[in-house]
Amino acid sequence: MSVGLTVVSGTGHTWRLTEQIGSGSEGFVYGVDDTRPLVAKLVPGPPDPEAFRRRVARLVRRRREPGTVGLLAGTPVRLAWPLVPVHTAAGRAADRVDGYVMTDMRHAYQPFSHLLTAATRRVLLPRATWATGLRAALALSRLLAEVHAEEYVVGDLKPDNLWVDETGRVGLADIDSWQFRDGRELFRGRMRTPGYTAPERIGVPAGTPPDTASDDFALAVLVHQLLMSGLHPFAGYPADGADYVSYDDNVRHGRCRLVDRASVVLPRSVPPADLLPRRLAELFRTAFADPLRRPSAADWAEALAAEQAPGRLRVCTVTARHVHTVERPWCPWCDQAERGVDSYPGHAREKA
Template identity: 80%
Template structure:
């Protein structure tokens, strides 16, 4: 029997199929003429605090600091629109959640831009320039969030969306860290491979900050520009066992910072495909500098790389786009080693 949701004002929605799940909740389709979905969180650590969190976000949707974030089309944030609970049963049986915009009507999952097969199948026109534009859109969105006092905390591909032009959207707003009056709602979540070093290992309970978001932004920028390759990927070159991205982060194993620290397959994209200014920002972020580049600094640098005359199209494969700083095509180099990250659309997609 389909679940029914009810708002505080008495409006009801009928849920359709389950379309996603995460570490805390489940996302369902909503039977409505508008593109809506609902997120339900069955067992939050503190149910009353979670209800206050969602209620604050719903109210903040109409506040000046948030109105600008939600302007434009398509909408960039799956912001909580209405606070809801499941109907029927006892109060203890009811599950809290909220209704939000269904990002699927305008975007693809972010991961579709990172993997060659998914990119070719779902975003067939995407090139390296698309990744560059998505990196810029993400950096700008994060800079706007930070300026308004929001910290994402659990920034990762699973919470992000992208379209064929490189526009970016973000979901899971209810996990953010933010202030409402005197109350601070802390960021609770973290994801292996997408967590700053000060929040991993023994310091895993450290609350997120704008600086920790900036670290994860750099990880995602690297993946967008390196055809999905994580910056801390690779087997330790010192003979130790590979444990995880996080272990490599804590031990500084990153090809871009120290090319002798990890072993990687020959098929991965060459490190020198990056424009110098972007490579410098990545090295500063991953090399443990006292201050990381901010989302605003990333946005400025990425916008410059999209300026007139900064991109070049390969004469052999029109789907190969790269920076003018590289005298020859890095994607053709990669293809010669057995893998082409941007082979062009499939015959069916054309």
């Protein structure tokens, strides 16, 4: 879809779209020519156009309800909530494309993926340490717990839908794919992403509604990535000699270093598994091995907050960029650096 389009709201207000700034499996996101930080998402050819328009209209209306008002409170805004439905103004009615205007998260955040690799952290988040990942994990867990408390299900929680800033604050986009009930109508979650799909949902028919437990699985994956410098918990080649197929194949077969160290083969350069505090390691094992006891977002928030209490973090005596739990008597990042990769490189003996 080309830029230079104009979109119009139901009240006749128009916006001119500028550059395309993103795309996904369902739609395209464009800059908006406006003095406020706004973008527009357009969804060409949804399976049921009328149902999509109704979904967006309900989300816009719910923005004024007390529970959603609480989710949207604070600065910067944490959710790219639909502000107003729009549709393309030019062309035939049959060519109409629907969407909505929302807050431009780039105004306050960077893409979440920037926090997950050493190369992007070094350039785009130069002050980030393991403590930043810990704060981001806590912020994400708290936000998801609040979303669940208001009876929303994200359904497709993944890095592409998330935003982060240099302090570890987190924002969430693609609200139009959430699952929620409005009156008697259930607006089902429509999407799922390999690597962030709970094992009980892998292979189930499309359209099967997700639940909060599936969100909690994706949350555990994301928290692991935040604390393990981007490493997916189900990464690795099968140790039994089988071919590597995908993250989802490893999920289905329980191939996870934290659950069974002998189940996968990983490069020696990845962060050591024992860098995790014992309480968090146990939560990961439960999340990935026992769907019936999977920790909730609130469970994660409680545990992650405890790990940020005074005295729980230690700064390496060699490199001030190396922050780790006080439970580990020596620096895990120095251990990793000796194996050829430093997730948080810094100058030796710099002051903390």
